[in-house]
Amino acid sequence: MHARTVCHAVGALLCCLAASMAVPLGVGLWYGDAGVWPLFHSLWATGLAGSLLMLGWRRGRDWSLNHREGIAIVALGWLVAGVAGGAPYVLAGICGWTDALFESVSGFTTTGASILTDIEAVAPSLLFWRSFTHWLGGMGIIVLSLAVLPFLGVGGMQLYRAEVPGPTPDKLKPRIKDTAAVLWQVYLLLTLAQTGLLWAGGMNLFDASTHTFATLATGGFSTRNASVGYYDSPFIQWTITIFMFLAGANFALHFKVLQGRPGALLRDAEFRFYAVLVAGATLVIAAGLYSGHYADAESSLRAAAFQVVSICTTTGFATADYEVWPHLAQGLLLFFMFLGGCAGSTGGGLKCMRVMVLLRLAHQELFRLVHPRAVRHLKLGGRTVPPDVVSGVVGFFVLYVSVFAGVGIILTALGMDVLTAFSATASCLGNVGPAFGSLGPTENYAHLPGLAKWLLSLCMLLGRLEIYTILVLFLPEYWRR
Amino acid sequence: MAFFRRQPQSEQLKIVIIGAGEVGFHIAGRLSRENKQVVVIDQNTDALRRVTDAMDVQAVQGSGSSPSVLSEAGADEADIVLAVTDSDETNIIACLFANAIAPDAVKLARIRNEEYTLYHDALRGDALRISMLINPEVEVVRTIDRILSVPGAVEYGEFAGGRIKMAGIRVEEGPLVGQKLMRFREIVGEGAIMVAAIVREERLIIPTGADVIRQGDIVYFVYDEGTRPALLASLAREERIIRHALIVGGGNIGLRLARLFERKGYHTKLVDRDAARCTHLAEQLDTTLVLHGDGTDQALLREENVAGMDVVVAVTGDEETNILSCLLAKSMGAAQTVTRVNKAEYQPLVRAIGIEHSVSPRLSAVNSILHFVRQGKVLSSISVRGDEAEAMEAVAQAHSAIVGKPVSQLDFPSGALLLAVLRGDDVFIPRGDTVIRPQDRIIILSTRQAVSRVEQALMVSLKSF
Numbered sequence: 001m002h003a004r005t006v007c008h009a010v011g012a013l014l015c016c017l018a019a020s021m022a023v024p025l026g027v028g029l030w031y032g033d034a035g036v037w038p039l040f041h042s043l044w045a046t047g048l049a050g051s052l053l054m055l056g057w058r059r060g061r062d063w064s065l066n067h068r069e070g071i072a073i074v075a076l077g078w079l080v081a082g083v084a085g086g087a088p089y090v091l092a093g094i095c096g097w098t099d100a101l102f103e104s105v106s107g108f109t110t111t112g113a114s115i116l117t118d119i120e121a122v123a124p125s126l127l128f129w130r131s132f133t134h135w136l137g138g139m140g141i142i143v144l145s146l147a148v149l150p151f152l153g154v155g156g157m158q159l160y161r162a163e164v165p166g167p168t169p170d171k172l173k174p175r176i177k178d179t180a181a182v183l184w185q186v187y188l189l190l191t192l193a194q195t196g197l198l199w200a201g202g203m204n205l206f207d208a209s210t211h212t213f214a215t216l217a218t219g220g221f222s223t224r225n226a227s228v229g230y231y232d233s234p235f236i237q238w239t240i241t242i243f244m245f246l247a248g249a250n251f252a253l254h255f256k257v258l259q260g261r262p263g264a265l266l267r268d269a270e271f272r273f274y275a276v277l278v279a280g281a282t283l284v285i286a287a288g289l290y291s292g293h294y295a296d297a298e299s300s301l302r303a304a305a306f307q308v309v310s311i312c313t314t315t316g317f318a319t320a321d322y323e324v325w326p327h328l329a330q331g332l333l334l335f336f337m338f339l340g341g342c343a344g345s346t347g348g349g350l351k352c353m354r355v356m357v358l359l360r361l362a363h364q365e366l367f368r369l370v371h372p373r374a375v376r377h378l379k380l381g382g383r384t385v386p387p388d389v390v391s392g393v394v395g396f397f398v399l400y401v402s403v404f405a406g407v408g409i410i411l412t413a414l415g416m417d418v419l420t421a422f423s424a425t426a427s428c429l430g431n432v433g434p435a436f437g438s439l440g441p442t443e444n445y446a447h448l449p450g451l452a453k454w455l456l457s458l459c460m461l462l463g464r465l466e467i468y469t470i471l472v473l474f475l476p477e478y479w480r481r
Numbered sequence: 482m483a484f485f486r487r488q489p490q491s492e493q494l495k496i497v498i499i500g501a502g503e504v505g506f507h508i509a510g511r512l513s514r515e516n517k518q519v520v521v522i523d524q525n526t527d528a529l530r531r532v533t534d535a536m537d538v539q540a541v542q543g544s545g546s547s548p549s550v551l552s553e554a555g556a557d558e559a560d561i562v563l564a565v566t567d568s569d570e571t572n573i574i575a576c577l578f579a580n581a582i583a584p585d586a587v588k589l590a591r592i593r594n595e596e597y598t599l600y601h602d603a604l605r606g607d608a609l610r611i612s613m614l615i616n617p618e619v620e621v622v623r624t625i626d627r628i629l630s631v632p633g634a635v636e637y638g639e640f641a642g643g644r645i646k647m648a649g650i651r652v653e654e655g656p657l658v659g660q661k662l663m664r665f666r667e668i669v670g671e672g673a674i675m676v677a678a679i680v681r682e683e684r685l686i687i688p689t690g691a692d693v694i695r696q697g698d699i700v701y702f703v704y705d706e707g708t709r710p711a712l713l714a715s716l717a718r719e720e721r722i723i724r725h726a727l728i729v730g731g732g733n734i735g736l737r738l739a740r741l742f743e744r745k746g747y748h749t750k751l752v753d754r755d756a757a758r759c760t761h762l763a764e765q766l767d768t769t770l771v772l773h774g775d776g777t778d779q780a781l782l783r784e785e786n787v788a789g790m791d792v793v794v795a796v797t798g799d800e801e802t803n804i805l806s807c808l809l810a811k812s813m814g815a816a817q818t819v820t821r822v823n824k825a826e827y828q829p830l831v832r833a834i835g836i837e838h839s840v841s842p843r844l845s846a847v848n849s850i851l852h853f854v855r856q857g858k859v860l861s862s863i864s865v866r867g868d869e870a871e872a873m874e875a876v877a878q879a880h881s882a883i884v885g886k887p888v889s890q891l892d893f894p895s896g897a898l899l900l901a902v903l904r905g906d907d908v909f910i911p912r913g914d915t916v917i918r919p920q921d922r923i924i925i926l927s928t929r930q931a932v933s934r935v936e937q938a939l940m941v942s943l944k945s946f
Contacts, residue, residue: 066534157533157534157537158534171539171540173518173539174495174518174519174520174537174538174539174555175513175516175518175537175538175539176537177537178518386526
């Protein structure tokens, strides 16, 4: 492995990150709040560290990236981004490093699990940065760098594969730089649209933009203690529901629709699966809520749709405390924490595509008992899924469940009750945010022991980078030449 | 909502390559490094993975002769379609559908069967409109012919219809060795000749006056016919006249080469291992002596007086046989040898084990296809040192950036060098005060990083269209 290549690229990444800190700094200067100096110090320190790494290990003539460097750059890049992103919270004296890292990793991985007990007391510029880390991490800090840094183009596919969610990331354009740029254009367009709608719907511009960042990245940080529930406006809640749903769909499909091919959405098998599941669960839960919890049909439907979409896309916003809902509703929500959005979306979880592959695989095994000699291919949307992709999906599922079980058991050893421990693990691994038990939508993660916070931060990174990218670093073979 | 329908980057050519074999792989690599939008289609997922791991291109899995796969690959937006699979029929069908999907795209097909090549007019017609047929076997015979035309040349090419030549020659001895390039004129004289590039220890150097020519360097010269004697004298090389040639391997390439040698009046001998093939060859050829035997058989080589051969060319389908027979012939006294080596990866190795000239049908095809892709702006081009640099010939357009200013004031990309100018019938080497006029033919050397910027400099600014 070429340490030099990795250092240079990570340095470049830090420089990009430092530049992005200028945005919340501008917000701070506008409000003249207490976040200005912490952000300013974080900015120059990140920029300096980045430039030192970049200049210290210049890229030579033989610049190249293979699988190993790609994995190292993405994994290391996300780790240093977590540290740099947490610095403003520590410098502002809000919390210590453990909490700051938890908050920052939760931001970048679009989890939305928070350790802040009183969000509204924090300076606006820091809240803006908190939501902005969602937005950067949602489409991917690496994908952003691919669009901006031309030298990453060679071997960029390795980086792209290591960061973009889904078993087989597609290229939308022949060149990786153009693909990354197109994805960010779609993302930006949706961001502008939603901010405009929320603003028009009565939010102020600050809340509109921060909630948009958290929605489209499927993050879940709000600037209000009561999350989206603070806004008692059906228009705002429906807008956020729809955009969360869009953010959980494959961005390649959005691109096709924007190109003038709206049929692409309905033709996509994964999108149909996703839409049917979300709609079905919404109706079931709404029926349950209508008989006892809400007075009218619209508000039960709205509450159910909002919470189903919020959990399924792994956003984690809340308009109601679902822990007082019927048990069936809670069970469905817990299941949706594992499901996640579509491949190629900003959502976390297992992803619909993988679940579909696993279901088809299970069906095929049953079918084989009836027709032992049948020759059948595993097909998805009319296309055969290559055997190496299938085995990759199975491996992913096994690792996902193993990490879930392992971390959950350790958390119970730390004294947490079973429901809280396992739902928190599922929630962080799926980048959702709120869990059950003592970590429900109205509570936060501040009261957890330090070790639990570190483990859950690791889970968020594992979930966001799709397990393999981080776990492979623990493989001895990875480090052998 | 046509928000994303088409990007306005007109300078980014979109090229669809069908077939990710050796030819497709190398063309895709070259073009993607020049910032072109490249899509590669192949049925074999392993071949595609090799492509996507090595370069920044889009890969589409499927049969290139299927219209739906072509649409999926975005052939409707393609500027150029290159059908370079191993199967002639697949390539022709791919071009047929590409013609239906994208009538404006320029199409090229790799065709090996001579029957088809003879009917190029039929393929060029309205049904297919294939602009160019490329046959690797023909290309490699051309390459061998070019190499043999200059003694000691590793690579050789011609510009402006043969008026300007470029040769990469290995420097062994002569007055140039150990001299700085500043003193080049004193040694070679004031003719139209220039050093374009130096390759030393597998690295390319774009020369300045302070660079020294060392023994063992491969130096690329650009010259016209009149300065050839002075050039050869400065390298202490003699004009070598070929009278006797031995060809090992009587496949399609061997047969074509034998026909060429016959036309040139060489006394040619051809060895092939297969008795039936030998009978066929003897039928096809007139003056060539066809021998049934093994090219690596020492006794046979001695019997046929290999020591008296001016050139031994080994072009069997088997690399080991080719390398062994050339090494053997060389050790037994043959003046020079040419070896067919298929794998591009072996090219650097070939020189290390003492093979003088190596040729590859696929790489020859790649070079010809690249010339073709550059058509329009660039008339022809010759690669230097594999693909590190390229010498290009272009006509200076009236409104392009390079016309009308003294050369020293041009904003020329670094890594590019203006080598020679052909104005009317005069070939001359540009100096700082030379002003390029419209319709001059210019030869430019460019490293591969600078190719796209050179192409831009040559382009007429879009407004004047």
